[in-house]
Amino acid sequence: MLAALLASAASSGRDLANASAWAVFLVGAAMILTGAFGVILLRNPVHCALMLIITLFGVALEFIDQSADFLAAVQIIVYAGAVVIVFLFVIMFLGVDRREAAGPEATKFQKPLALILGVVALIEILILSGVTKWVSGQPSVAGALNGPGENVQKLGQSIYTRYLLPFEMTAALLVIAVVSAVVLSRRRQPSASELSSTEQEHLAAGEREPQ
Amino acid sequence: MNAAYVIVALPLAGALILLFGGRRIGDPMSGWLATIASAGSFVATVVVWATMLGMTSSDRTVDKQIFTWIPVGSLHVSFGLQLDPLSIAMALFVTGVGSLIHLYSIGYMKGDPSYPRFFFLLNLFLFSMIVLVLADNYLFSFVGWEGVGFCSYGLVGFWFDRETAAVAAKKAFVTNRVGDFGFMIALFLLFGHFGSFNYSQVLAPLAAGHATLAGSTATAIGLMLFLGAVGKSAQIPLYMWLPDAMEGPTPVSALIHAATMVTAGVYLVARSAPILHFSHSVLWVIAIIGAATLFLSATIACVQDDIKRVLAYSTISQLGYMFLGEGSGDYTAGIYHMIMHAFFKALLFLAAGSVIHALHNEQNMKKMGGLRKYLPVTYPTFIVGYLALAGIPPFDGFWSKEQILDSAWHMSPALWAVGAFTAGLTAYYMSRQVALVWLGQARWKEARPGADGGEHGAEAHEEYSGHGSESLSAEYGGSGQSGVGTHPPEEAHGDGGHVGGDPHESPWVMTFPLIILAVASTIGWLINAPFGGLDFLTKWLAPVFPSTIAPPIHVATGTKWILGIAVTALCFLGLGLGLMAWRKVERPELEPAFLVHGWYIDEGVSAAVLGPLTRMANAFSFVIDAKVVDGAVNGVARLTTGTGRQLRRLQTGYVRNYALGIGIGAAAILFFVALRVGG
Amino acid sequence: MTVPGAWYLVLAAVLFGLGATGLLIRRNVLVMFMCVELMLNAVNLTFVTFARLLNDVGGQASVFFVLVVAAAEVVVGLAIIVAMFRRRAAATADDIHALKG
Numbered sequence: 009m010l011a012a013l014l015a016s017a018a019s020s021g022r023d024l025a026n027a028s029a030w031a032v033f034l035v036g037a038a039m040i041l042t043g044a045f046g047v048i049l050l051r052n053p054v055h056c057a058l059m060l061i062i063t064l065f066g067v068a069l070e071f072i073d074q075s076a077d078f079l080a081a082v083q084i085i086v087y088a089g090a091v092v093i094v095f096l097f098v099i100m101f102l103g104v105d106r107r108e109a110a111g112p113e114a115t116k117f118q119k120p121l122a123l124i125l126g127v128v129a130l131i132e133i134l135i136l137s138g139v140t141k142w143v144s145g146q147p148s149v150a151g152a153l154n155g156p157g158e159n160v161q162k163l164g165q166s167i168y169t170r171y172l173l174p175f176e177m178t179a180a181l182l183v184i185a186v187v188s189a190v191v192l193s194r195r196r197q198p199s200a201s202e203l204s205s206t207e208q209e210h211l212a213a214g215e216r217e218p219q
Numbered sequence: 220m221n222a223a224y225v226i227v228a229l230p231l232a233g234a235l236i237l238l239f240g241g242r243r244i245g246d247p248m249s250g251w252l253a254t255i256a257s258a259g260s261f262v263a264t265v266v267v268w269a270t271m272l273g274m275t276s277s278d279r280t281v282d283k284q285i286f287t288w289i290p291v292g293s294l295h296v297s298f299g300l301q302l303d304p305l306s307i308a309m310a311l312f313v314t315g316v317g318s319l320i321h322l323y324s325i326g327y328m329k330g331d332p333s334y335p336r337f338f339f340l341l342n343l344f345l346f347s348m349i350v351l352v353l354a355d356n357y358l359f360s361f362v363g364w365e366g367v368g369f370c371s372y373g374l375v376g377f378w379f380d381r382e383t384a385a386v387a388a389k390k391a392f393v394t395n396r397v398g399d400f401g402f403m404i405a406l407f408l409l410f411g412h413f414g415s416f417n418y419s420q421v422l423a424p425l426a427a428g429h430a431t432l433a434g435s436t437a438t439a440i441g442l443m444l445f446l447g448a449v450g451k452s453a454q455i456p457l458y459m460w461l462p463d464a465m466e467g468p469t470p471v472s473a474l475i476h477a478a479t480m481v482t483a484g485v486y487l488v489a490r491s492a493p494i495l496h497f498s499h500s501v502l503w504v505i506a507i508i509g510a511a512t513l514f515l516s517a518t519i520a521c522v523q524d525d526i527k528r529v530l531a532y533s534t535i536s537q538l539g540y541m542f543l544g545e546g547s548g549d550y551t552a553g554i555y556h557m558i559m560h561a562f563f564k565a566l567l568f569l570a571a572g573s574v575i576h577a578l579h580n581e582q583n584m585k586k587m588g589g590l591r592k593y594l595p596v597t598y599p600t601f602i603v604g605y606l607a608l609a610g611i612p613p614f615d616g617f618w619s620k621e622q623i624l625d626s627a628w629h630m631s632p633a634l635w636a637v638g639a640f641t642a643g644l645t646a647y648y649m650s651r652q653v654a655l656v657w658l659g660q661a662r663w664k665e666a667r668p669g670a671d672g673g674e675h676g677a678e679a680h681e682e683y684s685g686h687g688s689e690s691l692s693a694e695y696g697g698s699g700q701s702g703v704g705t706h707p708p709e710e711a712h713g714d715g716g717h718v719g720g721d722p723h724e725s726p727w728v729m730t731f732p733l734i735i736l737a738v739a740s741t742i743g744w745l746i747n748a749p750f751g752g753l754d755f756l757t758k759w760l761a762p763v764f765p766s767t768i769a770p771p772i773h774v775a776t777g778t779k780w781i782l783g784i785a786v787t788a789l790c791f792l793g794l795g796l797g798l799m800a801w802r803k804v805e806r807p808e809l810e811p812a813f814l815v816h817g818w819y820i821d822e823g824v825s826a827a828v829l830g831p832l833t834r835m836a837n838a839f840s841f842v843i844d845a846k847v848v849d850g851a852v853n854g855v856a857r858l859t860t861g862t863g864r865q866l867r868r869l870q871t872g873y874v875r876n877y878a879l880g881i882g883i884g885a886a887a888i889l890f891f892v893a894l895r896v897g898g
Numbered sequence: 899m900t901v902p903g904a905w906y907l908v909l910a911a912v913l914f915g916l917g918a919t920g921l922l923i924r925r926n927v928l929v930m931f932m933c934v935e936l937m938l939n940a941v942n943l944t945f946v947t948f949a950r951l952l953n954d955v956g957g958q959a960s961v962f963f964v965l966v967v968a969a970a971e972v973v974v975g976l977a978i979i980v981a982m983f984r985r986r987a988a989a990t991a992d993d994i995h996a997l998k999g
Binding site: 087094159171178182 | 901904905906907908909911912913914915916917918919920922923924926928929931932933935936939942943946947949950953954955956957958959961962963965966967968969970971972973974976977978979980981983984
Binding site for chain 3: 867874
């Protein structure tokens with residue numbers, strides 16, 4: 009596949025219609041890589057969150073480049089618009105926006121080993137993608153993607169007919185997530201036996217939890 | 220012939236009843252129950268014998284099966300009885316003498332707290348002995364063999380809270396075991412060669428001449444069987460247990476160590492005659508060991524002070540005679556002497572028990588004397604037994620000893636000489652015993668300041684520390700000669716307590732057997748008199764010992780007369796010497812130290828065997844077990860904990876490290892996939 | 899003609915590797931979480947690429963679901979983080995080592 013990659017790079021550079029696709033690709037790639045390096049290298053977590061937004065936008069661009077319009081929109085709305093905001097909320101809430109504690113590493117081998125691992129994993133994935141033929145050639149079971157018709161329509165049809173069960177399950181999952189978030193982040197109410205009677209009255213009167 | 224089952228069943232039933240209900244039945248009913256069981260067994264034996272008399276001599280082998288015990292492949296071993304002349308002859312005197320001794324024990328053991336246990340063991344012993352002699356195959360006989368060994372242990376150590384008794388019981392059992400080892404090897408060889416244990420398949424074809432046996436095989440089997448006999452019948456080198464076994468109650472000594480158990484070896488050799496016929500070397504070994512044993516033990520008997528130990532060594536000596544006879548090829552002579560010996564030796568032991576009882580558990584002959592006035596029944600019966608043992612005609616011992624010595628002359632004049640000389644020694648030491656116990660001054664009066672038997676025991680105990688063979692029992696703190704103690708039960712008398720009273724005769728349950736046995740010792744020899752066609756026993760046993768395996772031994776009549784007169788003269792000489800020499804009680808010149816210590820054989824064995832065994836046991840216990848085995852086990856444990864401790868370091872508690880672990884694993888999987896797919 | 903799929907795949911692989919490395923290197927819990935988001939995005943990109951290459955809308959449906967689940971996961975994860983690090987000033991992943999063996 010690597011060979012095909014290089015060949016296609018040479019041949020497709022000539023077409024102007026390709027050029028726009030390539031341009032979009034490269035811009036998106038740049039945004040992605042910048043954001044990624046920013047996330048893993050910057051000290052201030054707020055800065056990391058902002059870098060993450062850049063990465064997400066880059067991925068959205070790549071989606072658009074591959075005619076996955078709906079997904080690109082959802083990516084921006086949900087990921088960049090909601091998830092990262094939640095991140096920022098928590099960062100502010102917990103007050104970890106100060107510099108990450110640069111204390112001594114608890115385990116000395118972690119960082120070097122992680123770096124080596126990252127490189128090794130990357131090489132392996134590239135090798136795998138290069139030497140394997142994972143395309144079975146079977147016709148699609150979910151429906152054709154390319155071809156006439158709106159992307160949204162095709163996606164919607166497949167989700168609401170073929171993948172209805174996963175859809176419902178993820179809906180339930182969202183409900184569970186919301187409930188669990190509320191439960192997990194609740195402040196712990198001391199039980200009645202731990203409080204004195206005056207404290208219990210205070211609590212019943214709706215005051216804040218005893219300090 | 221179905222009475223044969225009764226012979227076996229009655230003592231077993233008696234034993235079982237006494238085992239479970241003995242304590243409730245109590246003293247003296249359990250004794251009577253056991254006696255009736257054994258007497259019933261005797262009656263059944265007589266019935267079977269009478270039936271056999273009615274058959275022709277060739278028909279007299281009957282096989283009765285009880286049930287199949289081991290049916291494995293080609294091996295069929297069953298609990299079966301072979302009723303043939305030899306086994307019935309054995310069964311007759313075993314049950315007969317056994318019943319008399321049961322009767323005697325009712326009186327002797329009266330008052331003992333473990334009375335029912337005694338009779339349970341006695342009945343169990345009788346059952347085992349009957350199994351031993353009536354079995355129709357070697358393996359079932361071995362069951363009986365082991366049974367009598369166990370009962371001997373239980374009965375010798377009957378008063379087990381006495382340390383010397385417990386040690387003696389162990390010694391008896393362990394020494395027996397060495398012999399049993401030989402028997403077992405013989406069993407293996409028998410199975411290996413014949414594929415069966417049945418007498419009818421092993422012995423009968425050999426006796427009839429249908430089959431032969433290679434000399435080497437016969438020697439091997441014969442030697443191993445004889446080793447078993449040596450253990451059970453107390454021959455050299457496994458005799459040391461018998462004198463120590465006198466720790467048991469006197470009826471036990473009479474039954475087991477005079478009349479029955481020790482004769483099991485003689486029976487085994489007689490039964491295996493067809494095998495032994497094919498190996499002259501084994502027969503020589505038997506004869507020589509018999510001769511050596513009879514001489515050695517007779518010499519030791521000359522210097523014993525305990526009344527029972529004299530008789531014990533005498534038993535070993537007489538057993539030697541029996542083996543001498545069998546080794547010389549005259550099995551009938553051995554059996555004849557065995558039966559005669561059963562009569563007079565049991566008589567002597569029971570009479571000795573009567574004496575011990577009368578003197579409140581005094582067993583040292585040097586402290587007796589002049590008892591003939593006090594025990595009017597025991598005295599004459601003892602004399603009868605004494606004369607029979609000494610070989611004085613016309614009492615029992617003379618005739619059977621003559622027959623053995625004639626066959627020994629035929630085998631080798633040297634053997635005859637040993638036997639003849641020892642016959643003189645026998646008369647000598649028995650006369651010594653009679654002189655010390657019955658004649659002379661009443662020395663027991665001096666040792667009696669009015670105290671009870673316990674004090675006698677203390678005094679006598681101290682005196683004994685220098686005497687007797689200081690064997691392994693000495694190591695355990697007991698002296699070899701001790702026979703006194705608080706153990707034998709004090710019999711209640713009507714004269715209001717016997718502390719300080721004179722010795723008196725025993726009750727009728729004890730004297731009646733004495734009288735019966737005295738009569739048997741006087742006229743019993745008639746079952747095989749060598750004249751006038753009165754040799755019933757020889758004719759009776761002829762089918763068992765056909766001339767194919769036991770060629771008849773012919774000694775010229777003239778020679779027989781000369782030999783007989785010579786031996787008799789020696790016996791009278793010994794008798795006279797003994798009576799004269801022992802008018803005085805202290806004759807240290809006649810009691811040399813090496814004889815008193817039993818030629819130092821016991822010490823020698825314990826030094827040679829016990830020392831290395833103890834060292835080996837120590838090596839195994841403290842080195843191999845503690846260091847190697849425990850070390851291995853502990854080492855495994857240490858390895859496990861050590862490995863765990865090292866692996867524990869992986870659990871750092873940091874999530875990032877765990878994530879790294881996951882990452883490494885994922886990378887490894889990708890690596891293998893890449894290898895497999897790409898390569 | 900668009901960019902060949904291989905390029906997208908390489909890009910996604912690099913993004914995934916960066917996310918994984920960042921996850922293992924950073925100590926701030928929230929930044930670690932963001933690296934997880936990076937990895938998820940890489941996967942999404944791969945899915946979309948293969949959907950295009952294999953002409954299969956199922957790939958895009960997968961992305962749809964991955965998005966939803968990732969959102970839910972973020973919510974729950976942050977709730978846990980809030981619960982654990984509520985009162986601490988400097989929150990690093992190394993502060994939680996109660997399971998040290």
